[in-house]
Amino acid sequence: MQFQLDPRFYYLANFHKALAWLRERYDDVLIEAELAFVERFAELPLEAQALLVRMIMRKGPHFRASKLDYAEIGCPRQAALPLLAAGWIRQDAELPLEALFSLLRKDELLAQLADPSFKTLKKDQLFEHLAEQHEDLLQPFADWCPTLDEQVFSLTIGELCERLRLMFFGNLHQDWSEFVLADLGIFRYESVALDASSRGFRNRDDVDAYLFLRRCQEYFEAGGAVEEVLELIDQTPLDSPLIARRHAKLRFRIGQYLEREGAFDAALLCYADNPYPGARQRQIRVLERCAQFAEAYALAQLAASAPRDDAEAQLVERALVRLGRHLGHARAAKPKAAPPSRLDLSLARADDALRVEFAVLAHLHQDHSPVHYVENRLICSLFGLLCWEAIFAPLPGAFFHPFHSGPVDLLEHDFLARRAERFEACLAHLHTGSYQDVIRQTYADKYGIQSPFVFWGALDETLLQQALDCLPAAHLHAWFTRLLRDIKANRAGMPDLIQFWPAERRYRMIEVKGPGDRLQDNQRRWLAFCAEHGMPVDVCYVQWAEA
Template identity: 55%
Template sequence: MQIPFGPAFYYLANFHTAIDWLSSRYDDLLDEQERQFIADFRTLALPAQALLVRLVMRKGPHFRGSKLDYAEIGNIQAAAEPLLELGWVKHDTALTIEETLGLLRRDEAVVCFGELAPLRSAPKSAMHQLLADICPGSRAFADWCPALTDALYTLVIGALCDRLRLIFFGNMRQSWSEFVLADLGIFRYEQVPISQHSRGFSCRTDIEQYLHIHHCREDFDGGVPVAQVLERLGRPDCANPYVHTRYAKLLFLIARQLERTDDCELALEIYQRSQYSGARQRRLRILEKRGANTEAHALAQQALAAPESDTEQQLVERALARISRRLGLAASARSVHPTERRIDLSLPGPAAVTVELLVRERLSRPDAPVHYVENALISSLFGLLCWEAIFAPLPGAFFHPFHNAPMDLHSPDFRQRRAELFDACLDQIDTGIYKETILRNWQAKHGIQSPFVFWGALSPELLEQALACLPPAHLRIWFERLLCDVRANRAGMPDLIQFWPAEQRYRMIEVKGPGDRLQDNQRRWLALCAQHDMPVDVCYVQWANA
């Protein structure tokens, strides 16, 4: 039935929007239980609908009636009756003592369990430890706490609602609160046209496999032994690339854990199954560690012939040099890292602010301001210029209104799928109209979620100076590098940038405090800049009073 929602029921209106979206776009993927839930939910009276959505949005599954106080719903007991009849909510579910303590304040726990009086101010964990042996089994809340006249409601259909949430968002990370945050303007999302056929899952198997992998990841994160996790995980054949990536990542994490516990034989096997980014390089490390130099040499040669990323190439080149020495082979040619341009500063410290800010203050001048930008500036300029390409409504890239990035952002074919669009954006650098596009998008898209644009770091002053002082050719080189490997290359850029607006020039500055050294991703960015004669200095700081 159609219910007119007032402002107080904003959350309920949002939930209706979600289930209408699911019914119109995913009906063929829903099982009978999910379809029946949606149909029954629509027939409920307003208070029952509102109470259910409130419970679904809260951390549960157990709720004390005295804690459910919503003016727009009114009488909670009356609102709960239809939910109890449908079996979606239950009364007086049997609870363990740990679950019971989780529903009580400390003072209430002391009232219900006199043994806890000495632990009145202690953590709940200490209370549970005391009661664990003397309060075994499970009982109804009223039996545990007869001194409290409180009804207990348990949400039974939480797993069903989680499945609907997964189908809508395509992940278990986002919650129904995304609607509220968007309504309040806290998060703003690009309004990408989403076709009726754009979906995160194409068949029910995708959904079931995602949930299976998700539960296995929960087991792994919760400390379940690796052997049990692997047995439960099995070898799902994931046709959906997004689901397959989650499977590959879990295998990678399991292999890393095995590697840490020196179960290298099984780790090698799991890395081989994973094929997740970095898995091949980890296999190489294990082979080196075990002294399997011939096998390691062959794997390193294979990796260098077709490196998956600059990161892998850098690490494999080092490994190959070590392995070749052990085998008595001629060293392979390695990438040449040019000598860095160096600044040495002695500053008073340690100070209350970061070393980057100290260097900024020391080097900044009225005619040559220094900005602390790290990875924000170049990434933001790229995101503003290429906004149209990044948020292009390609099939499968966007399938609900709350995406802050396309789903395939880290896929190897991210650029290839949008080749013409990215080429058109980057060609604006050559024609000189890129500044207009960047400024126009900075105005029109300000505050909208983006995987590249750091709105809080991009002031009008910084943007004006950057567009005036950064050569177009340098921008293109940086942007092309970002597109080569979005995941890896959004990090590692120098900390500071200094502009000379009157001369329309700049320099970047990587800051290293006492005892700090360049990381691999920073070395790669510095090498790129040196290769193209971009002005970058590395500033090494020592404390004057050390």
């Protein structure tokens, strides 16, 4: 085909690749209208195909013909004729005033709809004025602007294209521009072996349920009645793990909204038996706010016996103290943890825009003991480099298109269990001393490839070498093991700075707090973990000298 030879049609070639991918993997899921679209699309003239893909990739659904000006396509009105015949676009769609305002400039609106005396109004003010006159009016563009030499094309297959995009990517936050970004080398992705069975949805019902929950979420976020949303989403079948997770998340978000509104009974229903992280802890908190102390205490004890993650364990421990006080329980004696090592600095603030972390970095940095701002990026990057093979293992359901920056199940509870032997093999390098060579080789081989852990922009060769020289393998093993225990929570909260003494092969981490700043819960958990394993960490409290 011609588009395969002409580089100007790169976007069209990519769209054909996506359609072929879908036919190969979703032939049993695609319905008649989608199959007909795929077949008929390939029969269209080249310019018509290209124009349709351009419209699909742009924000729509309404487009001025004069704005569809692409050299490789030529006249957009001529290219649109087969699309009009197919019914995939229209030129007589009834438009509301809001759509008209998104299409026209202010001077065009004044010429077509308003008295020129309104030219002093801003565009949004003009809309408010005209909305009173044209409330609920719907009419074709030609009726809105009879004297304007322009055509407006409206895409009628937006939902069909959205469904195809969802099936290809397995989500709706990625779009067709992924092909372009990859072709240009802006994003590079790991090459994972995929077969014809690699796909994100099991069947048509999963696709429909995903889109249904998405519409319910949009309706809720637009201010729709909460009771109606809950009634709708409770009709969703939950036999698919993907759909069950999205359902649990939406119920949790609705519960948070109800809690803020003071509708505690309704919020409790959203939190009860909800597996979404944080739901059980919110349920305990709402029971406490409703003075149902015995129920809250019993649930907190259950959570404490088997916490879902470190964050829940920390919050539940506090809740048990508060609830026990309300119920008159004697407080169990608990050894008080030693506070982290403290460093107090009074620094001159040379630049108001300078972040406090960088002021401390500049103050402590020495040629023989360099300081780097790393926060969560260094430890996560080292983990990602050492365990690259395990992270990108081609397991069923983990990858199903070429544009994954990480496995789909990265944050699921069974992520580690499915790869236990692979991670064990990667971490074993820390015991044999070969980990440094593995990390360096991965850094060289995979540099710039998207990863959920590796921050290429923050990890240059100097920092990498200093880290490998100064960080003990035992400490790396402890950090990496903790990361794997709860990736979502534990890849955040690490200290801001790290200082190395390469000649002595030692280091210290530094958490920086400016005036009035306090340690966050995830930071406290990391500090406690470091103290438990003998890792050197200081909490640096800064005061500005002029204050």
